[in-house]
Amino acid sequence: MEALTVKKDKSVKTKKPSQKLSGSAALLEIFLAEKVETIFGYPGGAIMPIYDALYDYQDRLKHILVRHEQGAIHAAQGYARTSGKTGIVFATSGPGATNLVTGLADAMIDSTPVLCITGQVYAHLLGTDAFQETDVINITTPITKWNYQITDATEIPAVLAKAFYIASSGRPGPVLIDITKNAQLQIVDFENYQPCEHIRSYRPKPIVRKKYVEEAAKLINEAKKPFVIFGQGVILGRAEKEFARFLEKSGIPAAWTIMGMSAIPTDHPMAVGMLGMHGNYGPNVLTNECDVLIAVGMRFDDRVTGRLDKYAKQAKVIHLDIDPAEIDKNVKTTVPVWGDCKETLPLLTSLVQQKKHTEWLQKFRDLQKQENEICIYPELHPDTEILSMGEVIDALNELTAGNAIIVTDVGQHQMVACRYSKFNQSKSNITSGGLGTMGFALPAAIGAKFGAPQRTVIAIIGDGGFQMTLQELGTIMQGKLDVKIIILNNEFLGMVRQWQQLFNDKRYSFVNIESPDFVQLANAYHIPGKMVSKREELKNTLKEMLAHKGSYLLNIMVGKENNVFPMVPQGCSVSEIRLK
Amino acid sequence: MSKQEYTITVYTENQIGLLNRIAIIFSRRKINIESMNTSPSEIEGIHRFTIVINETEDVVKKLCRQIEKQVEVLKAYFNQNDEIVWQELALYKVSTDQIVEKVKVERLLRKYGARAVVIRKDYTVFETTGHREETDGLLEALEPYGVIEFVRSARVAIINASSGFHEKLKEFEHIEPGEDLVENEFLNKQNEVFTM
Numbered sequence: 001m002e003a004l005t006v007k008k009d010k011s012v013k014t015k016k017p018s019q020k021l022s023g024s025a026a027l028l029e030i031f032l033a034e035k036v037e038t039i040f041g042y043p044g045g046a047i048m049p050i051y052d053a054l055y056d057y058q059d060r061l062k063h064i065l066v067r068h069e070q071g072a073i074h075a076a077q078g079y080a081r082t083s084g085k086t087g088i089v090f091a092t093s094g095p096g097a098t099n100l101v102t103g104l105a106d107a108m109i110d111s112t113p114v115l116c117i118t119g120q121v122y123a124h125l126l127g128t129d130a131f132q133e134t135d136v137i138n139i140t141t142p143i144t145k146w147n148y149q150i151t152d153a154t155e156i157p158a159v160l161a162k163a164f165y166i167a168s169s170g171r172p173g174p175v176l177i178d179i180t181k182n183a184q185l186q187i188v189d190f191e192n193y194q195p196c197e198h199i200r201s202y203r204p205k206p207i208v209r210k211k212y213v214e215e216a217a218k219l220i221n222e223a224k225k226p227f228v229i230f231g232q233g234v235i236l237g238r239a240e241k242e243f244a245r246f247l248e249k250s251g252i253p254a255a256w257t258i259m260g261m262s263a264i265p266t267d268h269p270m271a272v273g274m275l276g277m278h279g280n281y282g283p284n285v286l287t288n289e290c291d292v293l294i295a296v297g298m299r300f301d302d303r304v305t306g307r308l309d310k311y312a313k314q315a316k317v318i319h320l321d322i323d324p325a326e327i328d329k330n331v332k333t334t335v336p337v338w339g340d341c342k343e344t345l346p347l348l349t350s351l352v353q354q355k356k357h358t359e360w361l362q363k364f365r366d367l368q369k370q371e372n373e374i375c376i377y378p379e380l381h382p383d384t385e386i387l388s389m390g391e392v393i394d395a396l397n398e399l400t401a402g403n404a405i406i407v408t409d410v411g412q413h414q415m416v417a418c419r420y421s422k423f424n425q426s427k428s429n430i431t432s433g434g435l436g437t438m439g440f441a442l443p444a445a446i447g448a449k450f451g452a453p454q455r456t457v458i459a460i461i462g463d464g465g466f467q468m469t470l471q472e473l474g475t476i477m478q479g480k481l482d483v484k485i486i487i488l489n490n491e492f493l494g495m496v497r498q499w500q501q502l503f504n505d506k507r508y509s510f511v512n513i514e515s516p517d518f519v520q521l522a523n524a525y526h527i528p529g530k531m532v533s534k535r536e537e538l539k540n541t542l543k544e545m546l547a548h549k550g551s552y553l554l555n556i557m558v559g560k561e562n563n564v565f566p567m568v569p570q571g572c573s574v575s576e577i578r579l580k
Numbered sequence: 581m582s583k584q585e586y587t588i589t590v591y592t593e594n595q596i597g598l599l600n601r602i603a604i605i606f607s608r609r610k611i612n613i614e615s616m617n618t619s620p621s622e623i624e625g626i627h628r629f630t631i632v633i634n635e636t637e638d639v640v641k642k643l644c645r646q647i648e649k650q651v652e653v654l655k656a657y658f659n660q661n662d663e664i665v666w667q668e669l670a671l672y673k674v675s676t677d678q679i680v681e682k683v684k685v686e687r688l689l690r691k692y693g694a695r696a697v698v699i700r701k702d703y704t705v706f707e708t709t710g711h712r713e714e715t716d717g718l719l720e721a722l723e724p725y726g727v728i729e730f731v732r733s734a735r736v737a738i739i740n741a742s743s744g745f746h747e748k749l750k751e752f753e754h755i756e757p758g759e760d761l762v763e764n765e766f767l768n769k770q771n772e773v774f775t776m
Binding site for chain 1: 593600608641642648654753
């Protein structure tokens, strides 16, 4: 391991005398130095020395015992997304480590800073098919920003410093450190811990080039119909204020991706709604009409762009991104503005003219009106006896006033929640965007609560997704946590059913899913709950849930065969979005 | 854009697992690696990968960006064949009896720039270096006499316009590297050696 290049600052204060510590204790000392507060984990054979050391750190490091390692990593993701800090996970070797795979892939594609520590068999047993040995490094290589196996405890400080630095800097992502049992036990001299601030082969942020910012400003100033689309980059870059300032000065309408949602308040004067397959009508249609498209911290996912060869072909594209690999990846850029948007946005703001694109903005509002009539009003005021998903979210908005953290799973309820939820604050919409991981919401909501303990956390989950990670009710029970759970229950795997209805002639193939009595199930975990199926009960029950101290579960029965519209059918252009 | 041969040169830290990290960037996109060589570079401690693929420029450019994104990769360059000097090495094992009886060995060696590495009673091993056509040429010439074993190395290549990596590395050591090595000239400045 000759090339580990953690830069040592030589002008450091006087060194503490070194202590003799086990690798495990050194690891936990480093956690304290990095200001870690919460660890989500599950013990096992190969990580026992770390858990043994943790016994003595219980007063300084909170450990949340989950019910499955997938729950641990989703919780760490939820924590990272609401706190902005790196989420920490402990898992043992073999099955413990492989259970992290889904969460790692999810964190990778959604750029979430997560640090996983996995136990590994003794170094001398590597490659012998030892009990609970698995090649976790190679399994996780494509789904980690960085990973490393420690076989000698002397490596721990430098590797961990690198791990924290890599996970949280630049475009964040998951890092996995696999530590063999002998290294956990080995006694080492532990000196002053030095956080890492530079790795020569890694540049977290590209240098901002003024030339591009100037070119971008020129295009924007000349534009008649400029349109801003933004993603999670604004939130990850902590540039919400800078971004709002840019919109307010330039007067450009702005639409969010599902991951960018809540970076600006949903009722911001420049906000025109959500992009993508189930996004709003205006931003999708007008993507193919704008003359300058300004993409900020987003990556042109196929669910956002629809058919690429018919995507914004008329527009000049300005792309602000911290990751050079995103430039030109899917959409050809006219002006690439590399860099951290926290730096590039103020530069751009200073160069753009103060403007109001009143007529152009009105176009969005007009299309919004059409969408209101055809989609939104019927969804929020259905003439059916059974509730719709939309009216549940609408009622919730009224009660939370847009101040709650909404954690969603994947499927119809996710699209409806993201379409109709109101947000006042950043880091409020937590969902599995890129990977589309069913089972994400319940554990992520647990982590979200630890990341933002003062805020109300509401998990909105489908009846299918809930059954994928419902074991985490046990984590809620044991930790006496306060997570509100709303199951929007349509007794179907709704999104797949919708597609089967629209594209497979209603051949409902294995989407009819039966569920247990969710309220009784919650009760078994000492979590109170109620079933709601009548409109007149809805608001009061929601109130009751929000007023309850501690977790609460609502099983809300909604229309079985309701569809989410608008919709950009797969293979269609964004402007071919269907309202019904 | 049509596919053609590109040579990708990657400067990296010397780290276990990096080979895999780089290789899966290709396999994930179902792109075949024609040849791959890893070796030390002109700088101690810095490794150099030489990878040959057949692809369009657009794809190669994106691949290089994905490679550079890896934490332990310093820089990735891609070049067409006229921008590099390259060689491959090939070894041929043939029966000594056959060769002595039937071929004018001396002429063969001269024609293909080959040399005999080992001459034993039972077999002889020839070696030649050159481009694919040259190493293939000798293989063809020897085939009628029975080639017992044949092996060819990956391509190794030197970039014509490169002045080495020493200066760049110095820049990387700084927290704020200079503008000239910072990723990718865009905006119509495509003609320099490196392309990202």
